[in-house]
Amino acid sequence: MNIINIQSLGVTLGDPLFADLTFTISKGDRIGLVAANGRGKSTLLGCMAGDFEPTTGQVTRARGLRIGLVEQNIPANALTQTLYDFVLSGLPSEQADYESWRVDVVLDDLQVPVDLHRKLLKDLSGGWQRTALLAAAWVTEPDILLLDEPTNHLDLNRIALLQNWLGALPRDVPVVIISHDRAFLDATTNRTLFLRTERSRAFPLAFTKARQALDEADADDERRFANDLNKASQLRKQAAKLKNIGINSGSDLLITKTKQLSERAAKIEAAARPAHQEKGAGDIKLSNSGTHAKALVTLADVPVTTPDGRALYKTGTKWITQGDRIVLLGTNGTGKTQLVKMIHRALMGDEPAIKCAPSVVLGYSDQHLSQLDDADTPMTAVAGKFDIGDQRARGLLAGAGVNIQMQDTKIAALSGGQKSRLAMLVLRLQHPNFYLLDEPTNHLDIEGQEALEEELTGHGASCLLVSHDRSFLRNVGNRFWQIERKRLIEVDDPEAFLAAEMDPLP
Ligand SMILES: Nc1ncnc2c1ncn2[C@@H]1O[C@H](COP(=O)(O)OP(=O)(O)OP(=O)(O)O)[C@@H](O)[C@H]1O
Ligand SMILES: [Mg+2]
Known part of the structure; x- marks a missing residue:
């Protein structure tokens, strides 16, 4: 069953981030969303959640769909709340009054020690802050979870715990995970969407295998493009030959044929698309000024x-x-x-x-x-x-x-x-x-x-x-x-x- 339908979606912020994305999220999906920095992953997650208005296309959500979104950064107003109150604030206020036990259950599931419950989020480590965001999303019993870089700030022990926790979620709750952690994606996903400016690609595979499939698909595109150009150039050569013969013989038939060959070449050239070229998200360089001190x-x-x-x-x-x-x-x-x-x-x-x-x-x-x-x-x-x-x-x-x-x-x-x-x-x-x-x-x-x-x-x-x-x-x-x-x-x-x-x- 479709939970979210994404149709011809595009976002332009200055430059186009992504365009013409069509993608469906169904029950049982565990989707890894992968792209270089600044390509629009978080923006796409915002579109799925309905928090961000796309430039073109639409997102259709199943009726009454409850979405649990864990954002990449902790909202500033959360920092002055205690961990417990912040998670409680995830619940609608009437539910919060009577069902605060839900918070205890979620915090227990996520193995948050009780002595941290009453601490202000600003005094807790980045790892606990992210755990609090996850708890606040999950306490609302969402029908889908959208996680933006959930392993940032988590130590290995918490990453292992999160892996297990995700694995134990009801299978019909789909999860979308943005992450740059390859091992984590392999352990938690069954589909991968590579977000690209044009022609994003999805595979029903976890990251490492999907990455291989992507490389193969790109190599196929490359070959197809070279073939197309080659075919077009052959047709143009034939057209040139025929043109000479046609002019010399004055044959209308040959001149029409020449035209047809050139038109076919032009059509192939217009349809030929070069393979995707991945551009880096920018250089990282450091310097070392040296010192004599030992x-x-x-x-x-x-x-x-x-x-x-x-x-x-x-x-x-x-x-x-x-x-x-x-x-x-x-x-x-x-x-x-x-x-x-x-x-x-x-x-x-x-x-x-x-x-x-x-x-x-x-x-x-x-x-x-x-x-x-x-x-x-x-x-x-x-x-x-x-x-x-x-x-x-x-x-x-x-x-x-x-x-x-x-x-x-x-x-x-x-x-x-x-x-x-x-x-x-x-x-x-x-x-x-x-x-x-x-x-x-x-x-x-x-x-x-x-x-x-x-x-x-x-x-x-x-x-x-x-x-x-x-x-x-x-x-x-x-x-x-x-x-x-x-x-x-x-x-x-x-x-x-x-x-x-x-x-x-x-
Ligand atoms: N006002 C603006 N004008 C132009 N571009 C903008 C504007 N605001 C944001 N952007 C760009 O939009 C993009 C937002 O991308 P987003 O945060 O979705 O990326 P991301 O794929 O999640 O990246 P990361 O991996 O670094 O988290 C960035 O490239 C940012 O520079
Ligand atoms: Mg992001």
């Missing part, structure tokens, strides 16, 4: 605490030296971000317990990219803060995937991935020699993740980073620090930690 940061058994002063763990004596790419491992809430923030404060001269070499130039990006102000424009974030001149700033922004239209629009209007790419450009302009990165791959498409990997490893940059992306942290890290039983210990590789994290929960 130890960049010295941790002398520093106690790490929560913002309200509760002891989490002690660091032991540790040094961060040049060329170290340290990955910090630990489950959600063990205090990875707290250590990152402490080192950040130390480098700002505000944390006496940690010693830093004076020559360290920091490049810092936090989990929510709060170094960028949503009310700024990309142009003011770049030309306004660095002495590089307007023209160069525009060139750099365009190179990073922020087109001329968006350069003077508020940063809030950028897609998640475009914002991450802008954040990386701002970092690069600071010419750091030490990077402190908290979950830098959130929102980045697969190509963007790989580019960031190469930039970090290729320039001999030193960094301390937190990431839940298995392939990213394996590829980037050359040292691994793990938070375990109130200590920070050095481990040879992340495998034991990753294996334990992906194990189903007790």
Whole structure:
């Protein structure tokens, strides 16, 4: 049964994002929605939910359809609510008065510890905030779930839990998932829609197999296009020959035939379509300004605490030296971000317990990219803060995937991935020699993740980073620090930690 019908749908925002999309969502569908950053995935989800008015075409929803939408970013007004109240606010008010038990059931299903229920969302980790969004959507008992990058900010344990939770949902509830996490898509979907500006393609397969089918379909298109052009050129050659003969012999029949051949060639040429060419969503480049200092940061058994002063763990004596790419491992809430923030404060001269070499130039990006102000424009974030001149700033922004239209629009209007790419450009302009990165791959498409990997490893940059992306942290890290039983210990590789994290929960 059709739940949502999408007919010849198109959205143009400045440039066309996508056009002529026809697609049906039925019971039992688990759909992966895949495209590079800024291509309109979130916008399409908004169209499905009825929150965004398309430029052309229509979306028809089954009568009375209840939609559970989990957006890519947490709404600002949610942050000042407690986790429990926020989930409760998902229910209509009369239901909220009498059926608050529904909230308890959902939070229990999603294994949210009771001591977090009354905490303000702004004081909770990104992972718990996303879990709260999911709970608020599910508590309304929707007939379809639309999830925009649900694994962002989740640690591996929560990703495994989400995988299992989705797997246990009633089969007749369709789910649409936008994600750049290949392993997650493979585990949770049975159809894949590759969103493209023209001729989007869908396959009844999970991501990896669908990707192969897409490559084959593109190769077929390529061959067909070459064949068509070849056929047209043959026809034109024949037409030219015939024309000469026709003129010499004065035969009307041959002249008509010549015309027919040329018309056939023109028809084939008009119908021939080149294969899709995938364009990247912009460059990611980093710089490494180098330093002569050997130890960049010295941790002398520093106690790490929560913002309200509760002891989490002690660091032991540790040094961060040049060329170290340290990955910090630990489950959600063990205090990875707290250590990152402490080192950040130390480098700002505000944390006496940690010693830093004076020559360290920091490049810092936090989990929510709060170094960028949503009310700024990309142009003011770049030309306004660095002495590089307007023209160069525009060139750099365009190179990073922020087109001329968006350069003077508020940063809030950028897609998640475009914002991450802008954040990386701002970092690069600071010419750091030490990077402190908290979950830098959130929102980045697969190509963007790989580019960031190469930039970090290729320039001999030193960094301390937190990431839940298995392939990213394996590829980037050359040292691994793990938070375990109130200590920070050095481990040879992340495998034991990753294996334990992906194990189903007790
Ligand atoms: N006012 C505007 N004028 C022109 N383009 C706009 C405007 N507002 C938004 N856009 C563009 O529309 C697109 C919105 O895309 P959307 O957020 O749906 O992308 P996405 O595929 O979800 O990307 P990501 O993977 O980064 O989340 C972006 O390319 C953005 O730059
Ligand atoms: Mg998006």
